[in-house]
Amino acid sequence: MEMTEGKEEKNLEETAKTEGKNFIQHFIDGDLAEGKIRPGPCRFPRSNGYLHIGHAKAICLNFGLALANGGKCNLRFDDTNPTKEEQEFVDSIKADVEWLGFHWDHLFFASDYFEKLYLLAEKLVTIGKAYVCDLSPEEIHQYRGALTEPGKESPYRDRSPEENLDLLRKMKAGEFPDGSRVLRAKIDMASPNLNMRDPVLYRIQRAHHHRTGDGWCIYPMYDFAHPLSDAIEGITHSICTMEFEDHRPLYDWCINAADMPCKSRQIEFARLNMSYTVMSKRKLKLLVEEGYVQGWDDPRLPTLSGIRRRGYPAESIRAFCESIGVAKANSTVDIAQLEFFVRDHLNYHAPRAMAVLDPLKVTITNYPEGQEEMMQVVNNPEDSEAGTRPVPFSRQILIEKSDFMEQPTKKFHRLSPGAEIRLQNAYYIKCEDYKKDENGEVVELFCTYDPSTRGGWSEDGRKVKGTAHWLSYPHAVKGEVRLYNRLFSVENPDDYPEGGSFLDHINPQSVEVVEAYLEPSLAEVKPGDRFQFLRQGYFVADPDGALGRPVFNRIISLKDSFKKIMK
């Protein structure tokens, strides 16, 4: 038998080829049709910080586009600012991309091109398209003008190419102090696009660079390095987010001014926002550094490391990114859409197991004392290849407290005085009596079982409405279970009153830790092993666990229509 059909994930190539086309693919199609550009590599530029689900969208887009068009995708770090680059981020970003299942063609750093970029800068100076400016940062700011007013030209704007070249070389040689001079593009101080008002191309900055060490004291700006790095690599379509749209004229200017043979094209798309979470680096950093969460890989965070620890499968992240499409309009995707793809994948791939999170003891009065037996239980009804496992049954069992109601409502199909239900894969049991403690809380049930219903089937065709999961009390193992919920209690945490903060919306119940009872097979799980705890949700073994003492994170609960019915 084979795996249940229908919802299986497509492999990367199939997905890339068959899914509906987004506007970027239309651009590429157009370029292809005109024959003026052949599809080349894409690239994923990132510099610092941990990746989150929004970056996953960009990664899936870039690598997906490359795959769909027979191109390659490079991974490039735009490490042009030495004070902001850290090896730690490089390593985590590489790990995240790999985890998502993508393979880059080449791993590049903008710093690989420092020499080439510098030569290009000299070229611009030589042909009179760039100049060395001695204005201070404050002065440059003032000269830039305002949104509605044109800027003023720098008094150094008309230096000769010879003088500029000499000055640039001296900048490079370290003859001037930090911040004393910059190299600027000579474009148009009256441009309505502020980015075109003689933007800075190089700054003097004596800082140790994580890859080039102290080899340079001048560093290119992103606006200069990015387009030229793309052109050097032969990237034909350079995808970035909307806030760079105003930079595109400058992107094109650099490539044309330097007369690069590869006319790379920048295309912008809207970044991903999601309900019930925050995506900005600043806010995520605050959550981590102020201790609202345990770290960058806290399972409640939308970081890829957090999502991974939470147990979300990479396949489901890819399917999600595929489903949300790509466009230019601001949007906030409902987190329920992500959760759908997580459940969808796990339903087919996570073996089932039984766990009781809030136990109620049940004694089966007509089951012989000291007797026990093994029930052969299907691991995954959605996957016939997943096999079966033995689960012990005995006189003392544990069920979920919520599966018993002393005075049941009409819609309640579970156990109540006199009611009969099925213990899944075991027997029908009927509640004959129950015991309360001094507080009036039900602490134990006394049931009888029907020996002819072994496996959970009745010979006389009698039906029961409820089916419950259970554990043999003497055989159960204990473990920690962390029940994660959404980090924020409102759809848009950024929507808060004057003087407030997104922190005010943190869900006080974003995690609940319980001591749970687990079936014996769960004693020896490995971190990353995923299960569906029957009738409850999907869970993943956390690295915090130890052999015989597992720790599980709840990935996502099962959809729960019972909650709705009972309302």
Add this chain to the structure above:
RNA sequence: AGGGGUGUAGCCAAGUGGUAAGGCAACGGUCUUUGGAAUCGUCAUUCGUUGGUUCGAAUCCAGCCACCCCUGCCA
């Protein structure tokens, strides 16, 4: 105020002059040894808005409205 963008259902999103795809959510039915899954069905007479062009407009034109981005030697 200048420039650049964007408005299609509760949320994403196709649609490119021929009469509104798809997914999520929601809501009903069937089925069920997970109140899960599966399955069937319902869910935009209308595309921010007002006019215009056209036999015909979400698509073309004009005006208006709303929201986002831009004055780092950050990316």
